[in-house]
Amino acid sequence: MSVCEIQGESSVNVDHTDWEECDDTAAGGSVVKTEEQSEAVSAEEPQAGCSEEKDCDTLQQGVQQQDEEENVDTFFSTMGHRFSDIELEDGSGIPTEPFLESCYAIVPVLDKLGPTVFAPVKIDFVGNIKKINQKYISDPENFTTLQKIVLYEVETNMAQVRNSATEALLWLKRGLKFLKEFLAEVNNGEKNIYAALNNAYGKTLRQYHGWVVRGVFALALRAAPSYEGFAAALVSNEGDQRKAGFSKGMHRDLDVYLPAMENQLAILDAMYEEYSLESDEVV
Numbered sequence: 080m081s082v083c084e085i086q087g088e089s090s091v092n093v094d095h096t097d098w099e100e101c102d103d104t105a106a107g108g109s110v111v112k113t114e115e116q117s118e119a120v121s122a123e124e125p126q127a128g129c130s131e132e133k134d135c136d137t138l139q140q141g142v143q144q145q146d147e148e149e150n151v152d153t154f155f156s157t158m159g160h161r162f163s164d165i166e167l168e169d170g171s172g173i174p175t176e177p178f179l180e181s182c183y184a185i186v187p188v189l190d191k192l193g194p195t196v197f198a199p200v201k202i203d204f205v206g207n208i209k210k211i212n213q214k215y216i217s218d219p220e221n222f223t224t225l226q227k228i229v230l231y232e233v234e235t236n237m238a239q240v241r242n243s244a245t246e247a248l249l250w251l252k253r254g255l256k257f258l259k260e261f262l263a264e265v266n267n268g269e270k271n272i273y274a275a276l277n278n279a280y281g282k283t284l285r286q287y288h289g290w291v292v293r294g295v296f297a298l299a300l301r302a303a304p305s306y307e308g309f310a311a312a313l314v315s316n317e318g319d320q321r322k323a324g325f326s327k328g329m330h331r332d333l334d335v336y337l338p339a340m341e342n343q344l345a346i347l348d349a350m351y352e353e354y355s356l357e358s359d360e361v362v
Contacts (some may be wrong), residue, residue: 152329153314155332155336159184165176165177165181165343168224173228175224175225183205191309192303200299203250214228242283260282266333287359288361
């Protein structure tokens with residue numbers, strides 16, 4: 080029996096001197112290899128995928144970590160209505176209903192800061208939303224934008240009347256500025272929630288408050304949660320605030336949310352300035 084005839088019989092040892100016989104008889108000049116030699120070659124050939132179990136574990140951990148960093152949802156990515164979703168109408172018109180819905184959607188931030196101590200702030204905030212909404216639903220076809228509501232009240236000499244929609248919008252945008260400045264502080268890296276709130280209050284609402292209201296705010300600010308507590312209230316899944324991707328997720332969401340909010344407030348400020356509707360009155 081020739082060497083080539085015993086191809087596939089692993090029990091036969093092939094002597095190196097017989098390789099020439101295979102070269103002459105095997106089709107295409109292929110070389111017959113024994114089982115031991117095949118195994119040796121296979122061991123040397125690189126395998127597809129992970130070469131070692133340890134490498135596979137490292138790769139899987141890397142993929143898992145990347146998923147955690149990219150997939151952390153925050154309150155601002157899951158809220159139903161956002162200022163960043165609002166499409167302005169011609170002439171920078173701010174659509175009334177989407178704006179009010181976005182205002183309602185941000186109210187839970189006050190609850191996350193402290194549902195009890197921030198209750199007076201929340202009541203005032205929601206009360207102003209409701210006043211504007213009452214005006215809107217009285218004639219939704221004509222009050223499609225906030226500007227149309229304000230201009231109607233200016234033309235009918237109702238803008239300066241107590242509890243008018245114009246006055247409610249004045250205080251609503253002041254409250255929104257407070258929340259915007261607070262969130263901007265957090266987005267810029269401030270991890271002391273009390274400091275972030277205090278800085279935001281000093282830039283926005285403080286100048287319009289008398290000593291009594293300032294005292295109420297001072298109590299609320301002292302009861303502010305820790306950064307960890309506030310962060311835990313901003314995630315959809317418990318524990319997500321401890322993931323590496325939480326900070327990245329907050330920046331991702333607030334970098335879209337806050338500029339849109341700021342732009343709409345700037346539009347309202349310009350309108351109030353144009354029609355001399357701002358007030359230095361202290362409450």
